[in-house]
Amino acid sequence: MVAAPVTPDQPVADTPPARRRDVRGTLLRTLLTAAGGAAVFLSFPPRTTWWLAPLGFAVLGLLLHGRRARAGFGLGLVWGLAFMAPLLRWTGEFVGLIAWLPLALLCALLIAVGTAAMAAVSRLPGAPLWMALVWVADEALRAVVPFGGFPWGKIAFGQPEGWYLPLAAIGGAPLVGFAVALTGLGAAHLIRDWRIGVPALVLPLAAALAAATLVHTDPDQGTATVAAVQGNVPRAGLDFNAQRRAVLDNHVARTLLLAEDVRAGRAEQPDLVIWPENSSDIDPFRNVDAANQIRRATEAIGAPIAVGAVVIDPDDKLPRNTVVLYEPGVGPTDTYTKRQLQPFGETMPYRGFFRIFTDAVDRAGTFQPGTDPEGFTMGPAKVAIDTCYEVAFDGVVRDSVTEGANLIAIPTNNATFGYTEMTYQQLAMSRVRAVEHGKAVIVSATSGVSAIVAPDGSVSRRTGMFTADALVATVPLRGEATLATRLGAWPEWVMTALGLMAVAIALTTTRRRTRPTPGAGAGEEDTDGGPAGAA
Structure with a gap:
């Protein structure tokens, strides 16, 4: 049978009300x-x-x-x-x-x-x-x-x-x-x-x-006066590595200024100093001038400095994101190499595959991860080091704390992310880690926000973004393990x-x-989310 054509005086069917309600x-x-x-x-x-x-x-x-x-x-x-x-x-x-x-x-x-x-x-x-x-x-x-x-x-x-x-x-x-x-x-x-x-x-x-x-916030292992140095960078952006000598000089200069403040009585003498990640992207083990500048800052402040550096391994010639411990009168004595590397930044997964789409993948690094979670002994403190991206990982932070740490340091570099909210999000993670492990946390950033965090997660000192500054505070050293650390x-x-x-x-x-009931028709089947129960 052929359907009769619709004549001008025949009404055209509207969209069914049920369908309109479903779309809405x-x-x-x-x-x-x-x-x-x-x-x-x-x-x-x-x-x-x-x-x-x-x-x-x-x-x-x-x-x-x-x-x-x-x-x-x-x-x-x-x-x-x-x-x-x-x-x-x-x-x-x-x-x-x-x-x-x-x-x-x-x-x-x-x-x-x-x-x-x-x-x-x-x-x-x-x-x-x-x-x-x-x-x-x-x-x-x-x-x-x-x-x-x-x-x-x-x-x-x-x-x-x-x-x-x-x-x-x-x-x-x-x-x-x-x-x-x-x-x-x-x-x-x-x-x-x-x-x-x-x-x-x-x-x-x-x-x-x-x-x-x-x-708890009581100092069951005494106290330490800590300093977080934020030297700042000449400008934000991906090319901050091209400014690496200027960045190093900024951190040396700000540490020398802090040393002057200590001598003048305007600041307390720190027991230890934390510099940020990438504060020396010039390998101090290969560049004598960079090493001398870091030694100069260490001698002036009279305290050990944890220096975030890019170090080239002498065996495989590949870079490591490393924190180097410098001590007055001695020089470099210990290192910590970042264990949790940032994909598409420090490393490039499936580099060959992604290069098909863009050669920008070659801007990603070829960094090699470390394996040792133990941090540094700095003055009276045993310091767990968790570099930048590592603070987001529960197990990475926990492993560094269970090595006997009574203080946590987060050296970080935020210059590649400009004035975005990234630095505030990362500081929030550090505050959660402080409560999780019952330890004070020192956040030292190249360009902000650096902060001193108490074991209860409160922030006692903080810097602004893209400003040179130094934070000095006395913090509790806590060896007691929280239930979270133990579990x-x-x-x-x-x-x-x-x-x-x-x-x-x-x-x-x-x-x-x-499952269909034996002998039941399709219309009697309990579909649990079929037409009758669909939303």
């Missing part, structure tokens, strides 16, 4: 999801709106509940992009979109894998708990994949001002992230079952208040295992529900 609903969910991810970004430093992170998880919890894993993946991708794209804006400050957007997309895809799993467990009894545990598992995944991991967006790193920070002393960054996620997911569950939602909302905050009693990675492993177990149970339950 999808658009609304997408906008809400993006708003939730943006809220988590806005909870990160330099802002102090840490309470936005639980709100971001509350939005995620409302939208994921009862969804299929496929829908959870899509929602998580939007949420992750709204979170990661602005958070990682600093990666493209001088190289453009080629580094920034692919990295943000990759991180968002890994988050989407986690939110797909969170959607799967959202139907289980006690859903907020299982969803928060899955989030911990997802953060653990991002800390190892890809290219050795990129844990920069851990939720704990946005909480240096928040109520949850004391939990770091018990279970490190993973426990802080779990508590933030559980609070938000519990709040989302209030409208479904207050008997589950209220405990999930209240218990993390109560635990954080209790954990505050475990954060190590166990809290994260246990939470990850429980989260994966919940995913396995949820998937098994779903398969049983979707």
Whole structure:
């Protein structure tokens, strides 16, 4: 039969109302999801709106509940992009979109894998708990994949001002992230079952208040007067290495000025001095003039200096990102080589493959990692050294602390990221590490922000960006190990295992529900998320 043609006086069928509602609903969910991810970004430093992170998880919890894993993946991708794209804006400050957007997309895809799993467990009894545990598992995944991991967006790193920070002393960054996620997911569950939602909302905050009693700042191994020297760079940008003699001279000059202040009584005599990463990109073992300048500064200040340097290995002729310990009257006595190298900066994964697309990959270094986590003995302090990027990795910092350290130093170089938020994000990580391990932290940056951090995560001294300065303060030396230090990675492993177990149970339950009943027609099948249950 041939359909009759539509005549001008015949009405044309409108879009079905159900379809219009579905399109509007999808658009609304997408906008809400993006708003939730943006809220988590806005909870990160330099802002102090840490309470936005639980709100971001509350939005995620409302939208994921009862969804299929496929829908959870899509929602998580939007949420992750709204979170990661602005958070990682600093990666493209001088190289453009080629580094920034692919990295943000990759991180968002890994988050989407986690939110797909969170959607799967959202139907289980006690859903907020299982969803928060899955989030911990997802953060653990991002800390190892890809290219050795990129844990920069851990939720704990946005909480240096928040109520949850004391939990770091018990279970490190993973426990802080779990508590933030559980609070938000519990709040989302209030409208479904207050008997589950209220405990999930209240218990993390109560635990954080209790954990505050475990954060100690007393100097059980005495005190040390420390100095963090920020010499500054002539200009920001990727070419700061071309200015390496000027950068070295800046740090020598600022240390000599500090020595004058000490002699004049305007500053305390430091027991130890921390220079930043890349403060001497001229190898002092190969360049006599550079070595003499560093010795000059060491003798003037009368204290050992940890100097961030690029050192060429005499055997393989490849560079090492190394901190060299200089002591007055002696010279170089010890070295620490950075163990966790930054991909696409200090190293270039799959260099040959990426060169197909751009020869800019050859600007990445060929640095070789170190293996020894032991830091330096400097005056009365045993100093753990964690260089720049290393502070983002739980295990790297923990290994350096368990070598007997009673103080942590973070030499870093932020000049390649200009005036972006990167330096504030990194300082937040240092504050979390201070509480996690119960140690004072000295952050020394080439161009800002340098800081002295107390064991409770508070900042007692800090510099501005792109200014020459020297911070001097007396800090407690603490040998006592926190519970987080003693437990190590166990809290994260246990939470990850429980989260994966919940995913396995949820998937098994779903398969049983979707299995056709013998003798039943297709219309009688319980699809658990099919047409009747689809959102």
